[in-house]
Amino acid sequence: MRIAFFVNSIEGETAYYTTTTLAIAAIARGHDVCYVTPGDFVLRPDDRLMIRATVLKGSKAKKADAFVAALQSGQTKVETIDVAEIDVLFLRNDPSEDADERPWAAQAGTIFGRLAAERGVLTVNDPDGLARAQNKLYFQDFPEAVRPTTLISKSIEEIRAFIDQQKQGAILKPLQGSGGKNVFKIASSKEANLNQIFEAVSGEGYLIAQGYLPDATAGDVRMFLMNGRPLQRDGAYAAFRRVPAKGDVRSNMSAAGTAAAVEVTPEMLAVAELVRPKLIEDGMFLVGLDIVGSKILEINVFTPGGLPDIAELHGVDLAPDVIAALEEKIKMKSNYAGKLSNRILATL
CATH class of the missing domain: 3.40.50.20 (Rossmann fold)
Incomplete structure (x- = not known):
């Protein structure tokens, strides 16, 4: 190829x-x-x-x-x-x-x-699917059961009211963005610097406010899905914990987060199963789920990273498995000679 x-x-x-x-x-x-x-x-x-x-x-x-x-x-x-x-x-x-x-x-x-x-x-991943996923609003198309309580708005009044309803506080971040840029934890709508935070984040467009998940203090779990299912070989899963730096709410590796080994639980696999139909429908071949407990914070469909960390932590390099899957798709493409759309072939 x-x-x-x-x-x-x-x-x-x-x-x-x-x-x-x-x-x-x-x-x-x-x-x-x-x-x-x-x-x-x-x-x-x-x-x-x-x-x-x-x-x-x-x-x-x-x-x-x-x-x-x-x-x-x-x-x-x-x-x-x-x-x-x-x-x-x-x-x-x-x-x-x-x-x-x-x-x-x-x-x-x-x-x-x-x-x-x-x-x-x-x-x-299928370009039509990616076109629908250009910002975090795409996440709202997935089952409510896997999503934290979420508000999307540019109104400071709406955001204040939302924060007041969250007993554990809220996370505020831009609708468009990645890498943990401009992500803030707000404990109360009465915080003195909320207006400054709002101005900084809203300058990039709409904001997402999400109810804070206490389990996120230990970081989130990045799990790779391929063809809609957890990427794994002989029970070794493509997953690791992203641990935030001390004093930081962000676990992004680009924001000084570190990688740690993690054991994939039935709860995580159940979360992956809930999002599988939508990912397959959109032709998402390789994605990264960021999981906290039974919720997903984000779904990275563009540049999910971490395979080198997984290889180092678990001693299993799963990159060849991804290439092998592409080889199989090319064989199927040849066998069906134009009868399969790119979207269907992307996740077969």
Whole structure:
């Protein structure tokens, strides 16, 4: 196979990214890998969709640090190829990273991913599903049983009233965003700095206020689902606990959170089962659930990370399993010759 990984930028890739782990696993399994960024698509007058793909020179698998160093240090070449020559387009960008400085780039993956899928390229996660998930409002489409009590508003009066109803306080965060940016815990609507917090967060648009879950003090559990089911091999699950830094309510790894081993419980598996139908309906091949108790704080469908942490904590590298699943999808695609939509194939 030839797999194209769509990312925000080549310069922004790191050795600890899950995308890096997936790329290395693909190379180790004998596949060709290239990288594509938001500015690398070309739709020609003859309706051919081309990509300016960044390709590593040589096909030998490397360690993560060496792989990223080679990717960023000129040991690459740019090839302009027809997207039809790509077997899999793996959309792995974070739209929120581009929303402020490069708004044109935020939706490039879903826009051109849809065109690639129309031209027969297996595109995961399904771009139509991702288009519906551009902000956290997507989370409200999942069963109420897995969601914390939630208010979405730009009204400070509505938010104050909501906080007053939450005995354990509330979490306030922007509707659009990721990485734990501008996430605050509010204990009471009478807090002196609530107005300042509201102004800071509402400047990015609508806000989400969620009832605080006391169990979140120990962090949340990031669990990977693949094809709608927990990713696991021989009982070893792709899951780990994200522990917040001391004095911080955020467990995001980008906000100084740390990874710890976790045992997957029947309660967590029950939560995953409740969201499975919606994920399959939307063609979400690989996602990350952030679970606290019997609730989900967020569902990451764009760039779920943590596979390298899981490999280190549990001694099980599940990246090859993800690539193997893509191999099976390409076989099915060939067998059914255009009879399966991209959305259906994405989660079969």
